[in-house]
Amino acid sequence: MLTLISQLIIAVTGFLAALLLMYGLKRMSSPATAASGIRVAGVGMLAAVIAAFLYCFNLDPAAQPHIWVNLGLAILAMAIGGSIAWWSGKTVKMTAMPQMVAIYNGMGGGAAAAIAAVELFGGRTNGTTELIVTLFGAMIGSLSLSGSIIAWAKLDGVLKAPLQFGGQQMLNLVVAAVTLVVGAAIVVAVAGGPALLPLPGLIALFFGCALVFGILMTLPIGGADMPVVISIYNAATGLAVGLEGYVLHNPALMIAGMVVGAAGTLLTVLMAQAMNRTIFNVLFKRFGATKGQKHSAIAGEEKPVEAGDAAIFMRYAKSVIIVPGYGLAVSQGQQKLYDFVKLLVAAKVSVKFAIHPVAGRMPGQMDVLLAEAGVPYDMIFQLADINDQFATTDVALIIGANDVVNPAARTDKSSPIFGMPILNADKAKKVYVVKRGQGKGYSGVVNGLFYEPEAFMVYGDASAVLGKMIEAVKGLGKAAA
Ligand code: NAP
Numbered sequence: 001m002l003t004l005i006s007q008l009i010i011a012v013t014g015f016l017a018a019l020l021l022m023y024g025l026k027r028m029s030s031p032a033t034a035a036s037g038i039r040v041a042g043v044g045m046l047a048a049v050i051a052a053f054l055y056c057f058n059l060d061p062a063a064q065p066h067i068w069v070n071l072g073l074a075i076l077a078m079a080i081g082g083s084i085a086w087w088s089g090k091t092v093k094m095t096a097m098p099q100m101v102a103i104y105n106g107m108g109g110g111a112a113a114a115i116a117a118v119e120l121f122g123g124r125t126n127g128t129t130e131l132i133v134t135l136f137g138a139m140i141g142s143l144s145l146s147g148s149i150i151a152w153a154k155l156d157g158v159l160k161a162p163l164q165f166g167g168q169q170m171l172n173l174v175v176a177a178v179t180l181v182v183g184a185a186i187v188v189a190v191a192g193g194p195a196l197l198p199l200p201g202l203i204a205l206f207f208g209c210a211l212v213f214g215i216l217m218t219l220p221i222g223g224a225d226m227p228v229v230i231s232i233y234n235a236a237t238g239l240a241v242g243l244e245g246y247v248l249h250n251p252a253l254m255i256a257g258m259v260v261g262a263a264g265t266l267l268t269v270l271m272a273q274a275m276n277r278t279i280f281n282v283l284f285k286r287f288g289a290t291k292g293q294k295h296s297a298i299a300g301e302e303k304p305v306e307a308g309d310a311a312i313f314m315r316y317a318k319s320v321i322i323v324p325g326y327g328l329a330v331s332q333g334q335q336k337l338y339d340f341v342k343l344l345v346a347a348k349v350s351v352k353f354a355i356h357p358v359a360g361r362m363p364g365q366m367d368v369l370l371a372e373a374g375v376p377y378d379m380i381f382q383l384a385d386i387n388d389q390f391a392t393t394d395v396a397l398i399i400g401a402n403d404v405v406n407p408a409a410r411t412d413k414s415s416p417i418f419g420m421p422i423l424n425a426d427k428a429k430k431v432y433v434v435k436r437g438q439g440k441g442y443s444g445v446v447n448g449l450f451y452e453p454e455a456f457m458v459y460g461d462a463s464a465v466l467g468k469m470i471e472a473v474k475g476l477g478k479a480a481a
Contacts, residue, residue, distance in 0.1 A: 006058045012041050013051040014252035018019060020044030021259050031364075031371040038374055048252035049078070055250065062065050072167045094369070095329050098230065098362040105233045108260075109144025112240035113207065120203045130247055131190055131204040135183045135206070142207055143214030144236040150218040152178050153229055154238070155361065162222030162252030169284055172216050179209035216284065217447040224403065224420045228282045230272045235264025267363065273359035274383070277418055288379065300451035302438070307458050307465045308472030310397075311340070315473050317394035317430075319350040323423050324369065326360045326442065327400015327435055333463030334373040335400065340466050341375070343473045351380055354386045354423050356404035361442075395430035400462045402441030407449055417443045434465045 024041025024051065027033040032343060055072055064070075083313050085104075092100050116138030118124070118185075125131040153159040186202050188337055189195035195202065214356050242257025272279055322341070328334060341351050359366045370380055406426040408415040425431055426449045433450055437459060440446060449455055458465050 017047035018255040106148025108237035113141030141212035141240035146214035307468035311469035311472040325401020331462035336466035390424040398426035
């Protein structure tokens with residue numbers, strides 16, 4: 001039996017967990033405070049776990065005969081899961097973060113679905129409302145699990161292209177409808193009504209349909225929509241966890257789930273807005289989806305220049321806007337980039353960074369990269385705040401970016417990125433592009449900007465090129481002395 005005092009301790013610990021989670025989330029909204037925000041939220045999670053354990057310790061042993069075995073198993077699972085998470089968090093490469101985020105989203109959804117499975121197969125739900133809530137949590141958790149695994153496979157390159165076939169949307173609709181009908185059949189069967197299948201069979205069918213729905217929903221999505229999809233599953237996982245928190249009467253789980261769900265929903269809406277997309281279009285209409293049209297041909301050729309020449313031109317320019325992209329993260333050249341920028345600033349060049357909402361492979365990746373190198377926040381501008389300034393800027397320096405500056409997004413209806421807002425780097429007076437060769441961007445299309453008369457290519461790994469640029473500018477100083 002829970003005594004009044006132990007109930008109070010559990011409630012206070014749960015409340016503290018909720019406060020810490022929300023405060024941590026607030027701090028994550030700025031790159032300057034994000035790292036401490038993650039630590040605060042981590043302490044919040046610890047408080048939530050402690051609250052859950054306190055709750056278990058106070059249960060009546062007569063009503064919970066396996067309590068000690070279960071607690072032992074929970075501790076073992078936490079030790080194994082925690083060790084794997086610690087190891088993967090320590091060793092993951094910055095460029096593989098999106099895959100990791102996708103798979104951990106899926107784990108959260110899977111955990112919520114597992115709780116629901118225990119409740120449903122064990123016949124432990126209390127009343128129709130609790131049963132319906134459990135079923136919704138099970139469905140959302142299951143589709144988040146299977147959908148996130150497909151998202152992981154796409155981001156990791158295991159699945160190459162979006163899989164599309166005729167009648168796909170109809171099939172998705174049918175599977176979604178069947179899942180809901182089977183869920184309703186479970187409610188009827190539990191209430192003592194007629195059952196088409198024995199209850200465990202119905203429950204297994206329900207989970208199977210939800211898992212298949214998650215796979216089918218994610219398979220056709222690709223390109224610039226992937227960040228939004230990951231964010232949708234993040235929100236869905238939070239919702240599923242919150243619903244299962246309600247079923248378990250665990251306020252800490254409910255609050256943690258709802259905080260994740262609400263934050264994920266906001267992120268989804270903001271990402272979709274930044275990409276000029278509705279959530280409906282992300283899920284049901286591909287970016288630039290065109291039936292059999294050929295991508296527009298590109299005339300001209302790329303013009304290579306030496307890193308040193310480009311650096312010296314920028315040293316004598318009045319203004320430079322830098323567009324970092326995925327390749328900068330691959331090369332880990334952020335520190336050298338900032339060292340180069342410091343040289344330009346010392347020579348009275350106005351330098352700004354322009355960040356596209358989906359640059360790199362995860363939301364905020366470029367902000368984190370630049371923050372890591374110590375770039376001051378007042379040098380960093382988001383797309384809407386800087387796009388008009390390219391036209392009056394001497395040089396746009398594109399480092400390891402491609403899709404986010406591809407003008408085809410504005411003009412070429414047959415391009416898979418048509419409609420995506422881009423950074424107006426092509427409007428600058430001169431454009432330097434640092435990349436290793438003629439590799440395409442994430443969406444797999446050629447970038448016509450690289451063939452423009454005022455665009456020049458500096459071929460090489462971003463970090464190596466920046467090293468040469470630094471040497472060239474420093475060399476100028478030595479020559480003058
Ligand atoms: P991008 O379009 O993927 O282009 C990156 C470019 O970097 C490539 O063309 C590549 O060309 C170059 N590169 C690779 N390694 C390099 C290195 N070591 N040094 C120098 N250059 C290197 O990148 P982006 O412009 O940042 O656009 C992001 C794309 O990813 C968008 O299509 C977006 O939708 C998608 N996406 C974003 C997210 C997100 O949340 N941000 C998530 C999933 C997908 P070379 O091979 O010739 O070097």
